[in-house]
Amino acid sequence: MSAADGRLLDVASLAVQLPVGGELRTVLHDVSFHIGPGEALGLVGESGSGKSMTARAIARLLPAGAVTTGTISYAGGDVTALKGAALRSYRAEVAMVFQDPRAHINPVRRIGDFMTEALRTNHGVSKADAVARAIGLLAEVGIADGQRRLEQHPHELSGGLLQRVMIASALLTEPRLLLADEPTTALDVTTQADVMAILDDLRRERGMALLFITHDLELASAVCDRTAVMYAGQLVEQRTSSQLHDDPLHPYTAGLVGARPRIDGDVTRLAAIPGRPRSAYEAPAGCAFADRCEHVEDACGEARPPLEPIEDGFVRCRRATELRGMLRAGGRHG
Amino acid sequence: MSLVELPTTAVPPARRRLAGRGLPLLRGTGLVGHLCAIVLLGALLVAVFGAAIAPHDPDLTNLSFAFVGRFQDHYLGFDSQGRDLLSRLLAGARTSILGPLVVVLLSMLFGTVLAIATAWKGGRFDTIVSAALDVLFAFPAIVLAIIASVVIEPGLKAASLALSVAYTPYIARVLRSAALRERSRDYIAALEVQGLRAWVICVRHLGRNMLPIIVAQGTILFGYAMVDLAAISFLGLGVQPPQADWGVMVATGQSGVLQGYPMESLCAGLCIVVVVIAVNLLGERLSDRSTLVTR
Amino acid sequence: MLIVTLFVASFAIYAAMYLAPGNPIAALTGGRTPTPQAIQVLEERYHLNDPFLVRYVRWLGNALTGDLGVSIPLRSDVSTLIRQRIGTTVQLVAFASLIIVVVGIGLGVLGGLRRGIVDNVVIVLSTLSAAVPSFVASIILLSVFAVNLGWFPVLGGGDGFVDQVRHLTLPAFALAFSSIALVARITRASVREEMGREHVQTAISRGIPYRLIVRRHVMRNAAIPITTIVGITVASLFAASAVVERAFTLNGIGAYLIQAALSKDIAVVQGISLVIVAVFVVVNAIVDFLYATLDPRVSLGTSAS
Ligand SMILES: Nc1ncnc2c1ncn2[C@@H]1O[C@H](COP(=O)(O)OP(=O)(O)OP(=O)(O)O)[C@@H](O)[C@H]1O
Ligand SMILES: [Mg+2]
Numbered sequence: 001m002s003a004a005d006g007r008l009l010d011v012a013s014l015a016v017q018l019p020v021g022g023e024l025r026t027v028l029h030d031v032s033f034h035i036g037p038g039e040a041l042g043l044v045g046e047s048g049s050g051k052s053m054t055a056r057a058i059a060r061l062l063p064a065g066a067v068t069t070g071t072i073s074y075a076g077g078d079v080t081a082l083k084g085a086a087l088r089s090y091r092a093e094v095a096m097v098f099q100d101p102r103a104h105i106n107p108v109r110r111i112g113d114f115m116t117e118a119l120r121t122n123h124g125v126s127k128a129d130a131v132a133r134a135i136g137l138l139a140e141v142g143i144a145d146g147q148r149r150l151e152q153h154p155h156e157l158s159g160g161l162l163q164r165v166m167i168a169s170a171l172l173t174e175p176r177l178l179l180a181d182e183p184t185t186a187l188d189v190t191t192q193a194d195v196m197a198i199l200d201d202l203r204r205e206r207g208m209a210l211l212f213i214t215h216d217l218e219l220a221s222a223v224c225d226r227t228a229v230m231y232a233g234q235l236v237e238q239r240t241s242s243q244l245h246d247d248p249l250h251p252y253t254a255g256l257v258g259a260r261p262r263i264d265g266d267v268t269r270l271a272a273i274p275g276r277p278r279s280a281y282e283a284p285a286g287c288a289f290a291d292r293c294e295h296v297e298d299a300c301g302e303a304r305p306p307l308e309p310i311e312d313g314f315v316r317c318r319r320a321t322e323l324r325g326m327l328r329a330g331g332r333h334g
Numbered sequence: 335m336s337l338v339e340l341p342t343t344a345v346p347p348a349r350r351r352l353a354g355r356g357l358p359l360l361r362g363t364g365l366v367g368h369l370c371a372i373v374l375l376g377a378l379l380v381a382v383f384g385a386a387i388a389p390h391d392p393d394l395t396n397l398s399f400a401f402v403g404r405f406q407d408h409y410l411g412f413d414s415q416g417r418d419l420l421s422r423l424l425a426g427a428r429t430s431i432l433g434p435l436v437v438v439l440l441s442m443l444f445g446t447v448l449a450i451a452t453a454w455k456g457g458r459f460d461t462i463v464s465a466a467l468d469v470l471f472a473f474p475a476i477v478l479a480i481i482a483s484v485v486i487e488p489g490l491k492a493a494s495l496a497l498s499v500a501y502t503p504y505i506a507r508v509l510r511s512a513a514l515r516e517r518s519r520d521y522i523a524a525l526e527v528q529g530l531r532a533w534v535i536c537v538r539h540l541g542r543n544m545l546p547i548i549v550a551q552g553t554i555l556f557g558y559a560m561v562d563l564a565a566i567s568f569l570g571l572g573v574q575p576p577q578a579d580w581g582v583m584v585a586t587g588q589s590g591v592l593q594g595y596p597m598e599s600l601c602a603g604l605c606i607v608v609v610v611i612a613v614n615l616l617g618e619r620l621s622d623r624s625t626l627v628t629r
Numbered sequence: 630m631l632i633v634t635l636f637v638a639s640f641a642i643y644a645a646m647y648l649a650p651g652n653p654i655a656a657l658t659g660g661r662t663p664t665p666q667a668i669q670v671l672e673e674r675y676h677l678n679d680p681f682l683v684r685y686v687r688w689l690g691n692a693l694t695g696d697l698g699v700s701i702p703l704r705s706d707v708s709t710l711i712r713q714r715i716g717t718t719v720q721l722v723a724f725a726s727l728i729i730v731v732v733g734i735g736l737g738v739l740g741g742l743r744r745g746i747v748d749n750v751v752i753v754l755s756t757l758s759a760a761v762p763s764f765v766a767s768i769i770l771l772s773v774f775a776v777n778l779g780w781f782p783v784l785g786g787g788d789g790f791v792d793q794v795r796h797l798t799l800p801a802f803a804l805a806f807s808s809i810a811l812v813a814r815i816t817r818a819s820v821r822e823e824m825g826r827e828h829v830q831t832a833i834s835r836g837i838p839y840r841l842i843v844r845r846h847v848m849r850n851a852a853i854p855i856t857t858i859v860g861i862t863v864a865s866l867f868a869a870s871a872v873v874e875r876a877f878t879l880n881g882i883g884a885y886l887i888q889a890a891l892s893k894d895i896a897v898v899q900g901i902s903l904v905i906v907a908v909f910v911v912v913n914a915i916v917d918f919l920y921a922t923l924d925p926r927v928s929l930g931t932s933a934s
Pocket of ligand 2: 051052053181
């Protein structure tokens, strides 16, 4: 495999186990997807489905003692085997934006130190130069008084400003791939839209690839070319964003599409998926979604269905072809 | 000496599951906690019955036996005055252990009452009491004990009283934040709405729910009290010789140390160290547990 | 706040001593029955008949100018007596502080960064040393290194720098012993806590080398609680040194305070208590100040806790 086949990042059959109380617990199971240069992939799923773990596995930020199987390759090289300087230079090309900027920025150092740290230590950029570039990028993310902000400490900035700072500093080193783990979840609704728009614009300008993690299927569709859906540590479906929304193939995806609060006339309706989300280790033996699926059959409980290619993507459901068209958004109610 | 709240690192889920095992009082303190409790129970028994089970008269001097080592049923030999060392260690446990126990009970009483009262009343009362405690903070325990020894008279009573007062601000400060946390919970408001009297709520509910922290802090404090009280006796301002006491024995044995007979000082010192280790280990575990309970 | 605390503390010290039993005249005349004239002379010289508040105000006023009164048994100026001895105490405390900082923080960082054997050794060492009070440590060190091995002098202060260091080595270690454990534990816990923080993940994700992450993020942030605990510990050493000075018969203010307490030398107990309390309060104020400079989230106004 190499970058020649148009893939910047290639994740294949990724599985991750974490040590919990002396035993290994599966949190990711058979996750496969790829991202081309400049392409944006959305990763959607409920809380605990393993979205963050996927991003952390790619960024090599798994907790100590984690066992990883499967492959993650970046520009043709094996990411899981990287060490020392090679790992650091990989990290220079793959930047991460975290969900909670307040926790993810050192509270006792200045914003300027935070923003210019990587440039100065890893790229040998002079202080004056790094500061100038930081001010430039702050302007691009909509912070006009960059000079002053660089002198401030994180507690003096609002959450929205901090997330812009985080995005600006991720872009400062000109990465080729950005991993954005729910970059707007911690922000209020209006700020969310602003930050998202900035992130989307800057990414397109720079031709940077993006792995965009969110709870929000709609948001993922708006920002990303393709969207993948995770459930209980597995990828259950991956399609072009518009197809996923209009013609979901997995019953879980259909549920997610229906679970969006929508305004139908004058009633707001939330069509929730019955039952509670499962983590990978709690999932039933066969299809992980079997115990919550309204289209379940006896055979669904027998074996884990594989991720099967279908037209523009992949789906993990025995009955995908059979049920096609019946799973329209909110279809269960009509 | 100062009591400091240790930053508690997150407890992994596995520890939480284990929390169900063990004696009710010691639940969640693990094997080490139980072993320490056994050591402490033993120490307490010796403190109460030590003088009675001592094989010889701890005060009987015989200068011709001074510094003589192990001899017949004198298993640890003799001290500088030719008194049986083992008997003196057993007899000395009384003041060395019951003294700090009294200190802990007194300062926990003062500290808890002040903490709950300030947390409950708040406002002016809280400000004034906290300011007074801040002034008290400025007195290191040993200095307070020295002053007490001059004002009252050198002895266990003055020293215990001084230490109880010296520790009160630390205890009050730690427990006050716990009491505030507890006070802000909904159930307290519910009880108030039901028209329960303030002191009933404080004693029956607030106080009882703070019990794990009170027990943990009291245990940790015992270690400090034991060390400080022994130090004061070592200085000659606490328990007065010839009465047997571990702190006093470390001091009276010092002449022997310089002459190459360190048994008396070392044995007495070892007794202190063993009890303090057991108390510290148990206190640490109890306090880990109490932070789990109150979260 | 600092001033108020010191003021109230000085009043408390003076008032407590005023209540102390014992007759200064008897102390002055050493038990002999003095003539009424002699009593009157003494009473006037030492202002024994003035009302309490007058005497307190005079004492405090003099104390502020560095005059702590007269030691009746020694018939000598308390300030001079303290000045002669405080050097030894300051040296001892400074030496012990150095040991606490180097060994305590060193062990703590080691335990915080490494897991497994190194960490367990640190835990066991600090559990042990936390339980050894300074006077027991004094006895053990004396017995092993001075009496048996003869590496260090047994007692006393010594002359000249090298000799003084040699004389102060064992006392300083004895004084530092249990504080090392406290500092090591807080350091270990803080380092560990900081290592697990999200912002450290951010730094790792950007490819910052481990060494720099430890220095710029972990140690820089852990420095806040570490400074606090070291400060509190050092402040308490002045009082604690009394025990060690006495065990090693060092001629410092601590040992002198004990001697004065045993001989009921009121003026000296008052004077030294005041000095120790003042040092304690001032060092704690410095710690608060450092805390506020190290942690930008705390503004100086709110740090006085
Ligand atoms: N340090 C850890 N040790 C063990 N299990 C963990 C750890 N962190 C997370 N998990 C488990 O891994 C699973 C996946 O977690 P992950 O954080 O990837 O979920 P997520 O999809 O990002 O959810 P969210 O939307 O809440 O961020 C969850 O079941 C979680 O309980
Ligand atoms: Mg997540």
